[in-house]
Amino acid sequence: MNRNILRKVVPATAALTLAIGLSACAAGNEGDSSGSDGVSGTLNGAGASSQESAVAAWKKTFQTDNSGATVNYDPVGSGGGREQFIAGGVQFAGSDAYLDEDELAAAKKKCGGEIVEVPTYVSPIAVVYNLEGVDDLNLSAKTIGGIFQGTIKKWNDSAIKADNPDADLPDTDITPVHRSDDSGTTKNFTDYLDQASDGGWKGGVVETWPTKGGEAAEGTSGVISAVKNGKGTIGYADESQAGDLGKANVKVGDEFVEVTPEAAAKTLDEAKTVEGRGDTDIAVDVNRTSTTAGVYPIVLVSYQIACQTYEDEKVAELTKAWLSYVTGTQGQEDAAKAAGSAPLTDDFAAKVKTAVDTIKAG
Amino acid sequence: MTATLEPTAPRPGGGGDLHTKLSSNQLPRLLPWGVFVAALAIVLATVIANALGSDLPTTRIVLLVWAVQFLVPLLSAFVEGRRKAVDRLVTTFVVSAFTLALLPLGSIIYTVLDNGLPVLSGEFFTYSMRNVVGEGGGIYHAIVGTLLITGAAAVISVPIGLFTAIYVVEYGEGTRMARWIRFLVDVMTGIPSIVAGLFAYALFVLFFGEGVRMGIGGSVALSVLMIPVVVRSCEEMLKLVPNELREASYALGVPKWRTIAKVVVPTALAGIVTGITLAIARVIGETAPLLIIAGATDSVNFNLFGDRMATLPVFAYTSIRNPGVPPEFSLDRAWGAALVLLIIVMLLNLVARLVSFLFSPKGEK
């Protein structure tokens, strides 16, 4: 008897719950976006996951200032972002590497004209280590290359001793930790080793770690936790995520430079713009062998890529507003606060602004 | 029926009243339990002592205590003979397997609870991440997305899966087609989730053009992963329905389809519902395919057929990967999202149990 009643009651209750659940719509923090000021519309981007936390910060200010605008960013990875941009799936891409020749041609074809490619996110890469009793470590590029190549195996190796005459280095094995996923961080780090280590590093400039030895870990957080949990470990990771791990000072010229966002930003000023590209395509090759005082050469430069002309006026306006804010003083400061990136210097930002200002409908 | 049978089922070391004469050759009935409980107590005491600061070798104690468990079957071999000893040995192994499985699983649940519980709050459930950086924000948008996408996936998969199972067991049994379907469904279980996502994306690009992001695309990708699990578990359950029931129904002149709908499926309902719940649980935590086709957003979206949708696993994944500065808030939210996912599945499980309790016929069990 009871069961017959229950048979009716249960679905009814379920339906009711569902109805109530669905009618309670908007989230507590989402107002209606009817009264819009500034630009409006939806801007879709995809690409490098390195920029994600910076993008979150940028979105906050941008969407608050332009209440009718929504920006979406899928952190699918640089390669995915570039492909989707070229295929026309997204209006802008985030990428840890600038477009190569083929991609550039394809992107120009899709855009029907020039592209705008600007550095938006510069992140210092710290050489992090976990070695008991050593709080301060100086390393030259050649030594770092040797460690990651696997030719320097012990912490009390003479090469490390030469850089740190005062440190009390133990007789511990070095476990170098590298990224197991393909990443822009690895590419920039190996680019530094390749240019600066004077033959200490033999792996070339790669996104995939080339040697078979050492410990591999997934993502920045994976490297950090592997370094933290191991003994005598050393790795490379975004400075902002290093936490309380030791960060090595890197030799530039005759000095050892501490890793700071300011020192990283200076590096960009010395970078050469890649030749043979349009005026609005500010792709740079970082000079890793600089000897200028106060420059920290291991940085990740991440770009945002957009078209110069969009058919839709609204999209053009939105993209322009977005990139202007992102590369402007305010945007760079927001990112520095939320993601620990290095703000573009004023000179560089001015160059970027000229490029961004050319975005138009057409 | 059940009630009359229970007392005669043999207990460890126990015989019924009829066997009193043999009891001289039996180990005391409570011996295995005593050894087991004592072992548990010792391990527990070690863990507590270590938590309080002492430094006992936990691993060795556990191994030692485990080894002691095998004394019971050994003793039994001398007292009760080979057959009983083997039985006791197997019992020890079964209990060991269970404990072995429970320890890490318990540790995982503890980790999630420990990290996730402090995060849960009113704001966490009612806020989205729109315009939130650093502290605060919530997962309302991700909960909505997960429920809608997984719900739609279930709506797609359950009928297809159930009817396929019905075809394989009831209509096509023994035919070449049924054998192939069964085989191909097994193959389908091995599709890596990311491939399912790429497939769904390629499929939707055919219809909607490049850059398509839709919740329903995520549902399709999840369905590709979910259908084989539904088919497989439904099929096993349908096969276990006694043929006598089918024959009795046919004998009463009931057409085959009504027999299936009214007799076979309800009889197997408990198992089918468990299977479906498992299938949902299998896909609700998927990350990779959803990131590709459903995208990521920080705003609430109720429309399955337009624009990006956030989901709990994608949210947890991106929060862990790119936590920003300082990382704590983002990591906390990720654990909170994982815990909420667990709670959703727990509720789903409860509902499933209620359904199978209410609607399956009370028969021989």
Next chain:
Amino acid sequence: MSSSVTKGRPQKSAAPRRAGDVIFSSISFSAAGLILATLAGVAIFLTVEGVPGILASPDEVKSGESFLPYVGPLVFGTLLAAIIALLIAVPVSIGVALFISHYAPRRLGSIFGYVIDLLAAVPSVVYGAWGIAFLAGKIQPIYEWLEKNLGFIPLFAGPASATGRTILTASIVLSLMILPIMTAICREIFLQTPRLHQEAALALGATRWEMARLAIFPYARSGIVSASMLGLGRALGETMAVAMVLSASGVVTFNLISSTNPSTIAANIALSFGEASGLTVNALVASGLVLFVITFAVNFVARAIVDRRKEFSGAN
């Protein structure tokens, strides 16, 4: 072979055939057809996207290798990880299922069953995080012990990983991930075995183990194989947890406890996909196709083994 299967089935003519029947059977037939279509769709997609990757010359893809040398170590790693995971998970899940269905007090059993069902829902990211933060650290001293005492066995040759993130750890995490679903299916099947058979065995004086061996296992065999296949499928295709836990270098080695481990196909796709473009993407999809073929082959073998024995279906 098929004749032995059909034997116990009621004939189609046993029940009157009506309009409802026709509709019902065609619905179920088309559902089955839809599955085949989906699978064909996935296969076509993998082939179309994958073949350019297989044919790509070494300097067109990022790995700098032609396809076979590239995918070979991955296949090895995939199989190794999945097989170890299955070796751990099958006995344990049968044991756990048996415990829940026949050994534990009923009420307790259903609670435990519930808890284990829940674990099927833990997202793989959490398994991965737990594997790094908890399991790897706890298991690392055991690897050192193995290297020191059993180092003469090639499996434990070492040098033991300093962080414990080895292929053995990854396999243990995998086995935990497939345990819930395998246990749940085994448990349901054990619970569904005919009471009469079990009682008959007990009445003849069989011990509980003999009853399980005689009355439960023969009945449940096909189900156990199905459950294992589901588990194997998931272990072969699992992506994120392996990617997070494993310290992968793409080598071929049976050494289970060092920090230089083979990678798996699915993990490699996840690790490389984000930064891949052009033909490298095709090569990754092609490795997915290889995984698909492996699953196909494994299932083919398993099905052949099961089919050699008589199908045990329905209670007669």
